[in-house]
Amino acid sequence: MIFGTLLSPQVGLLQGIQTEPSILQNPSPLIDINLPVIRSFIPSVSLTAVAVTTIWQNLGLSFILMSAGLQAVPDELQEAAEIDGAGAWSRFWRVTLPLLSPTIFFAFVVGSIFAFQAFGQIDLLTPRGGPLKTTNVLVYYIYDQLQFAKNDGKAAVLAIALFGVTFLLTMLQFRFLERRVSYER
Numbered sequence: 001m002i003f004g005t006l007l008s009p010q011v012g013l014l015q016g017i018q019t020e021p022s023i024l025q026n027p028s029p030l031i032d033i034n035l036p037v038i039r040s041f042i043p044s045v046s047l048t049a050v051a052v053t054t055i056w057q058n059l060g061l062s063f064i065l066m067s068a069g070l071q072a073v074p075d076e077l078q079e080a081a082e083i084d085g086a087g088a089w090s091r092f093w094r095v096t097l098p099l100l101s102p103t104i105f106f107a108f109v110v111g112s113i114f115a116f117q118a119f120g121q122i123d124l125l126t127p128r129g130g131p132l133k134t135t136n137v138l139v140y141y142i143y144d145q146l147q148f149a150k151n152d153g154k155a156a157v158l159a160i161a162l163f164g165v166t167f168l169l170t171m172l173q174f175r176f177l178e179r180r181v182s183y184e185r
Contacts, residue, residue, distance in 0.1 A: 046135050066104075073095070
C-alpha cells in the first residue's frame with residue numbers, strides 16, 4: 001500500500017520526475033490488475049525505485065534476526081562491563097557487537113543472496129524490464145528469455161551462471177568476512 005501510493009503515476013510523490021510516456025517503452029502487463037506500474041519514469045529512477053522497495057521488503061527479516069541476536073546476548077556480560085566502568089558505547093562495541101557478529105554475518109549473506117533473486121518487485125513494478133529495459137537484471141533476463149524469447153537453452157545457461165555468481169559471492173563472504181565473526185560466549 002505504501003509503495004503503491006508513492007509510485008502511483010496519478011498521485012504519487014514520484015510523479016514529478018516522469019517523462020512523456022510516448023518517449024519510453026510502454027509494455028502491457030501480463031495480468032490486468034490495478035498495481036502501480038513504473039512505465040513513464042526517467043529510466044535511472046526506475047531501478048532505484050525497485051531497489052528501495054526490495055530493501056524495504058527484506059528489512060523485516062533483518063530486524064527479526066537482529067532482535068533474536070540481541071536477545072541471545074547474556075545480561076550478565078552487559079552488567080559485568082557496566083560494573084567494570086564501561087560506558088554505553090564501550091559496552092556496545094566491546095560486548096554486544098562481537099556477540100552479535102554471527103547474526104550480522106548471517107543477515108549479510110542471506111541479504112546478498114536475496115538481492116540476486118529480486119524478481120517479483122521488478123515484474124510487478126516495471127513489467128517487461130521497465131522503461132528502456134533499465135530494470136532488466138539477470139533474474140528478469142532469464143525469465144524474459146524463457147517466457148518471451150522462447151530460448152530455453154540460453155535461459156538454462158544464464159540460470160546456472162546466476163547460481164555460480166551467487167555461490168562465488170557467498171564463498172567470498174565466508175572466506176573474508178567470517179574472519180571478523182566471533183563465536184565465543
